[in-house]
Amino acid sequence: MNVGFIGTGSMGTLLIEALVASGALAPAEIAISNRTYAKAQAIADRYPGMRAEYTNAETARGSDILFLCVKPHEFIHVVGDIKSVIQPQQIVVSITSPVLVSHLEGELNCKVAKIIPSITNMVWSGASLCIYGETMSEKDKKRLESLFAHISEPLRIEEDYTRIVSDLSSCGPAFMAFLLQQFVDAAVEETGIPRNEALQVAANMLLGTGLLLTEGRMSPEEIQERVAVPGGITAKALQLLRRETDGVFNSLIRTTHAKFNEDLVKVSTAFYGEEVNGQ
Template identity: 45%
Template sequence: MKIGIIGTGNMGRILVEALIDGKAISPSSIMITNRTKSKAMVLKDKYRELRVGANPREVAAESDLVFICVKPLDVFQVLDEIKPHLSPEKCLISITSPISTSQIEKKVSCSAVRVIPSITNRALSGVSLITYGENCSDHWKRKVEKLITKIGVPFHIDEKITRPASDIVSCGPAFFSYLLQSFIQAAVKETEIDEDAATIMASEMIVGLGELLKQGHYTLSSLQEKVCVKGGITGEGIKVLDNELGDVFEHLFQATQAKFKEDLDKVEVQFSNY
C-alpha cells in the first residue's frame, strides 16, 4: 500500500513520524507534500527513503490512501485539485474535525474516512478518533483500522460528539500540560523548590499516573480515595480545587463549542453550493 500525506505541518509531521516509527509502513511507501517545501524536506532529511511530491495532485495520483492534513478552510480547494486522481478503489482520510465524511463524499468517489489524531500518537499511544463515511468500503475500514492501531487506540465516534471528543483527545494534551505548568509554577512561587526539580517530579508523576490507569490498578475516583487519607494534606488540597475550579471546565467546553460552530458555518458555505 502506498500512502500520501498532503500537509506536513504539526499534525501531518506527527502522522508521518508515528506511522514510520510504529512500523505501520516503510518510508519508501510514503509520499508527502507541503505548500512550504522546506517543511517536507525536514522529514526527507530524517527519513531518506521518504518521497516528496511536487504538489497534491502528484501525491494523490501516486497513492492508494491519501491523508489531507491542511487547515479546514483549505480542504475544499485541495479536494478540487486532487479529485481527478481519486479513483473509486482509493481512500481519502481527512484529519480536520469541522468537515464531515458526508461533505467529503459529496466531492469524491473514493472511500472517505475522518481520523482525528492526537499528539500522543507520536509516542504510539493515546486515542485516534475515527468516523467512516457511509460509502466507505469494508476493505478500507479494515486497512484503516489496522494502520491506526499501530500508532494508538482507534475509537469510533458519531458526528454529534465530534467536538467534545476532539477536545478530550486532541486538545486535551495542551489543556493538561497548561494545568501542569501552572501547578509547577505555583510550587516554585510558594515554596523553596526550584523549577527544574519541580518539572522533573511533576512530569514523572503524570507519566506514572497514566501507567496506573493504563494498567488498571485504579480508576480516577478510586485513585483519589487511595491518596486522600481522612484529615490528611491531600484532602486539604482537594478542597481548594473543589472550591476554586468552579465551572472552569464547563466554560472551556462552551468556548470550544462556540469556535467549532464558527468553523462549521465557514465550511458549510464552501460545501453548500457543491
Template identity: 40%
Template sequence: MITGIIGTGNMGTILVESLITSGFLDQHQLIISNRTLSKAQALKEKYPGISIAHSSVEITKSADLIFLCVKPHEMYPLLEIMEPHLTATQCLVTITSPLSPKQLENTVPCSCARLIPSITNRAQAGASILTFGESCTKEWQEYLQLLASSFSRPLQIETQYTRVTSDIVSCGPAFFSYLARSFIDAAVQHTGINKEQATELTQSMLIGLGELLNKQYFTLPTLQEKVCVKGGITGEGIQVLNEELDGVFKRLFEATENKFKEDLTEIEEQFGVTYY
C-alpha cells in the same frame, strides 16, 4: 500500497512519525507534500526513504490512501484541485473535526473517512477517533482500523460527538500540559523550589500516574480515594480545587464548541452540504 500525506505541520508530522516508528509502514510507502517545502524536507532528512511530492496532484496520482492534514478552510480549494485525478479505488481521510466524511464524499468519487489523531500517538499511546463515510468500503474500513491500531486505541464515534471527543483526545494533552505548567509555576513562586526540579518531579508524577491507569491498578476515582486520606493534606488541596475550578471545564467545552460552530458554518458554505 502508497500512503500520501498532504500537510506536514504538527499533526501531519506526528502522523508520519507514528506510522513509521510503529512499523506499520515502511518509509518507501510514504509520499508527502507541504506548502512550505522546508518542512517536508526536514522529515525526509530524518526518514530518507520518504518521497516528496511537489503538488497535491502528484500525491493524488501516486497514492492509494491520502491523508488531508491542512486547516479546515483550506480543504475545499485543495479538493477542487484533487478531484479530477481521484478514482473510486482510493481513500481520502481528513484529520480535522469540522469536516465530516459526508461532506468529503459529496465532493470526491472515492472512499472517505476521518481519523483524528493525538500527539500521544507519537509514543504509540492514547486514543484516536475514527468516522467512516457511507461510501467507505469495508476493505478500507478494516485497513484504517489496522492502521490506527498500530499507534493508538482507535474509537469509532458518532458524528454528533466529534467535537467533545476531539477535545478529550486531541486537545486534552495541551489542556493538561497547561495545568501542569501552572502547578509547577505555583510551586516555584510559593516555595522557591528550583523550577527544573519541580518540572522533573511533576513530569515523573504524570508518567507514574499514566502507568497506574494503563496497568489498571486504579481507576481515576479510586486513585483519588487512595491518596486523599480523610482529614489529611491532600484533602485540603482537593477542597481548593473544588472551589477554584468550579465550572471551568464546562466553560472550556463551551468555548471550543463555539469555535467549532464557526468553522462548521464556513465549511458548510464552501461545500454546500451540511455537516450532519
C-alpha cells in the same frame, strides 16, 4: 501500500514521523506535498525513499490512502486540486474535525474517513478517533485501524461526538499540560525548588496517574479516595480545588464547541456556498 500526506504542518509531520518510527510504514511507501514545496522536501530528505511531490494531485494519484492534514479553510482548495485524479478504490482521510465526512463525500468519488490523531501518538500512545463514510467496508476500516494501532488505540466514534471526544483526546494533552505547568510554577514560586526537579517529579506523577487509570483500571474518584485521608492534607487541598474550579471545564467545553461550530459554518459555506447546520 502507498500512502500520501497533503500538508506537512504540525499534525501531518507528527503522523509521518510516528508511523515511520513505529514501523507501520516504510519511507518508500510515503509521498508528501505541501503548499510550500521546500517544507515537504526537507522532511523527505530525512527519510531516504520518501517522495516529496510538487503538486497535491501527484501525491493523490499514486496513493492507496491519502491523508488530508490541512487547516479547515484550506480543504476546499485541496479538494479542488485532487478531485480529477481520485479514483473510487482510494481512501481519503481527513484529520480535521470541522470537515465533515459528508463534505468530502459530496465532492470526491472515493471512500472517505475521518481520523482525529493526538500528540500522544508521537510516543505510540493515546487514542485515534475513527469516523467512516458510507462506502467504507469493514475491510477498509480494519486496514486503517491496523495502521493506526501501531501508534495509538483506534476508537470508532459517531461523528456527532467528534468535538467532545477531540476535547478529551486531542486537546486534552494541552489542557493537562497547562494545569501541570501551573502546579510546577506554583511549587517553584512558593518553595524555591529548582524547576527542572519539580517538573521531573510532576511529569512522572502524571504518567503514573495515567497508568493507574488505564492499566490499574482505577477511576478518578477511586484515586482521590485512596490518596486523600479524611481530614488530611490532600483532602483539604481537594476541597480548595473543587471550590475554585467549579464550572471551569463546562466553560472550556462551551468554548471549544463554539469555535468548532464557527469553523464548521465556514467550511460548509466554502463547500456548499451557503451556511448549513451540522455536528
